[in-house]
Amino acid sequence: MEQKIQAKNLDEQRFGRVLPHVSVDCVIFGFHENQLRVLLLRLRSIQEWSLPGGRLFPDESLDDAAHRVLKERTGLQNIFLKQFYAFGDRHRMDNTDFHGILAKQGIQLDPSHVLFDRTISVGYYALVEFSQVTPGLDILTEEWRWWDVREAPVMLFDHNEIMSAALKTLRRQLRYDPVGLNLLPEKFTMPELQKLYETILGKTLDRRNFQKRLLGYGILKRLEERRLGGAHKSPYLYCFDREQYFKALESGLEHEW
Amino acid sequence: MEQKIQAKNLDEQRFGRVLPHVSVDCVIFGFHENQLRVLLLRLRSIQEWSLPGGRLFPDESLDDAAHRVLKERTGLQNIFLKQFYAFGDRHRMDNTDFHGILAKQGIQLDPSHVLFDRTISVGYYALVEFSQVTPGLDILTEEWRWWDVREAPVMLFDHNEIMSAALKTLRRQLRYDPVGLNLLPEKFTMPELQKLYETILGKTLDRRNFQKRLLGYGILKRLEERRLGGAHKSPYLYCFDREQYFKALESGLEHEW
DNA sequence: ACAAAAGTGTTGCCGATACACCCATGA
DNA sequence: TCATGGGTGTATCGGCAACACTTTTGT
Structure with missing residues (x-):
């Protein structure tokens, strides 16, 4: 019963008013102790780490959604944020058995629930000043952590691929992006x-x-x-x-x- | 009655099995008589021209959908095709009154119809050899034409913006794209x-x-x-x-x- | 033979790289 | 005083832009 309420909250708070089939994922870069790091989080009951992401409210642009996710995760606003690619492989989400995970917790969601939708994800990368970030935990998030990009763990879905693509873009864009200004104090x-x-x-x-x-x-x-x-x-x-x-x-x- | 049937066909043929909220649009470049041209089409009953585009089948990747659109439009396969940006402004489709247009033809669609959805569009650009292209007309398309990029007409939605972005990307990518190989005989x-x-x-x-x-x-x-x-x-x-x-x-x- | 287009070679400049010396600081 | 890192200067090399002359072709 407790769990059912949680599922209901989960639904209303996060999925009640969002568009299906589309999401944004943010690769948040920081720099600390001579390491380039990414901010990852682990969702409740899910073993793999994932990129901070979210879905769009019906009245929200892609950019707005990405900024919102970033603010929810880092507390930061007016951050350097850039769209870099849309990921739309048919099977990009296949490596995760949501039904099984939720079932173990006694949570039942309708098979047509947004969470199970086949989804296109638009990738953004952000450059933030490490010391200014104080991520908050929300109801879905169990843990967050900065990872050295070279030592990132296996992630949910195709998030490893998304991170690699972001890094590649960042390298190519070094000339055009205000890297220093955003990553350093x-x-x-x-x-x-x-x-x-x-x-x-x-x-x-x-x-x-x-x-x-x-x-x-x-x-x-x-x-x-x-x-x-x-x-x-x-x-x-x-x-x-x-x-x-x-x-x-x-x-x-x-x-x- | 005639019109109603058409609307029903339209629905089944094109919108019956597609994902809502996501689409692809292709900016198809060709080169002829020393002009860089784009292939545009005009949909039945709609005044403005538009980029060839379409929605995703449930089992189709973004890339596959773009290739399919391209094939439907140009008859060409194995074409150079590159994703360049996802367009997700809240009001990107506001400049067209579908309800009004359809109403004039006596076509009634449910307000929740996919056609009216708020949609994120993923932009692709293609490089094709002008002489090889023989677009076909489908039930929705009334007219197609190659336009000099400098003289493109006012288009549906934000398609002018999408075309400009494609052109800008093409210029930046000149070094990396097989421009000559694809655009010339x-x-x-x-x-x-x-x-x-x-x-x-x-x-x-x-x-x-x-x-x-x-x-x-x-x-x-x-x-x-x-x-x-x-x-x-x-x-x-x-x-x-x-x-x-x-x-x-x-x-x-x-x-x- | 002449006009217009196409083939080819040379020079100079600028920016990037490679490299060396001196200076300041804490141990 | 010495080891280490930080500040600054110079020579060279290569790529690109600017530029001129010759060759071919149709009229």
């Missing part, structure tokens, strides 16, 4: 920025050439401060010159990596 | 290939540099033949070295335009 050093690029690209870059290049874009401001406490020579702090940054992005940051 | 001259690129990019290119660059990729084979009948010096004919082409595409054709 307000102030950062040149080596830190370089580490971010190296981590995303998965290869090392020449220190001197990197600095010349990035400064060449004219989108960084060097501050008077330096980062103290390091074991060696203290590096300068930089921040983004937002006005210049967005101006530069429109024309693309040229150059290949 | 088997054999072609260097000036013809250059015209294609110039038309897509919307700007003129230096003849000598263009030739050096394209030949530099090592994906073209020069034939012994020349194109005769021109008023002046007869140019060589080329064809693609398919093996080399696909090998080169994997690494990307480098270089920016």
Whole structure:
């Protein structure tokens, strides 16, 4: 009975007023301790981890839905968020036996329930500043965690594939996306920025050439401060010159990596 | 009565077994007489032109649906086809009064009919060889026509926006897509290939540099033949070295335009 | 023979890479 | 004082753009 009520709540709160056959999934990237990470969550009673996602309300655009999911998951608004691909394989959801899982909990849902629909998912990727994120748990979510992209677990449905596609897009888009601005804190050093690029690209870059290049874009401001406490020579702090940054992005940051 | 039957047919043939809320739309590019063209069609009783599109059968992937639409429209199979964006604005279909149009014909459909659903559309673009296309008319289609992309008419829904987005993607993807191979006939001259690129990019290119660059990729084979009948010096004919082409595409054709 | 189009070669510039030296800091 | 990391400068190389001359063809 308890369970039945829960199923009913679940239905009304999450699935009562949503469109069938369409969803959004967000690959939320963060950067911490020199690792590129993704925010994943594990749904109640489901073993596999999954990407934060959700369905559309009838009056909501795809973009709005993605922003809403992001806000529900990270508490953040006005985040950099970009659609990158729609996943529509016929059997993309076949690896999960929802009926079995729910049955074990004594939850019965009609076979025509939205949850079992064959669904096209539109993928978005987000760049967020790690330290600002404090995900909340909702009724469906049992656990959340940041994973190193290289060590991501087996996920629900085709979510591993979606994550890989997001990463690939991110790499190709490095020139056009405000990567540093969104993934790093307000102030950062040149080596830190370089580490971010190296981590995303998965290869090392020449220190001197990197600095010349990035400064060449004219989108960084060097501050008077330096980062103290390091074991060696203290590096300068930089921040983004937002006005210049967005101006530069429109024309693309040229150059290949 | 006649009309009612038609409405019923329409329903069974086209909408009886499809998913609601999702569709695909194809921007089909061709090249003819030095113009980049798109294949548009006009649906029966609807004034505006539209992109060829359709809904998904329950057992069909997005890609399969796009290929099916393409085949229905052009008779072509194994065509270069690429997904480029999902369009999901809340009001993207608001500019058309289906109820009014159908009412004028005496066709009554239930307000919950799939046709009136709020729909997310996944955009694909295709590159086809103009001369090979012979579109067929189906029960819903009244007229089809190739339009110069620069002179496309006002279209249904947000189809103008979808077409623009496709064109923008095509330009950015010039390096990665087998543009020439799909849009030109088997054999072609260097000036013809250059015209294609110039038309897509919307700007003129230096003849000598263009030739050096394209030949530099090592994906073209020069034939012994020349194109005769021109008023002046007869140019060589080329064809693609398919093996080399696909090998080169994997690494990307480098270089920016 | 002449006009118009097509084939080919050379130069110079700019950006990216490769590489070396000096400086600051904490242990 | 030394090891380590951070700041800065220079030489070279390659790709692309700019550009000119010759050849072919139909009229």
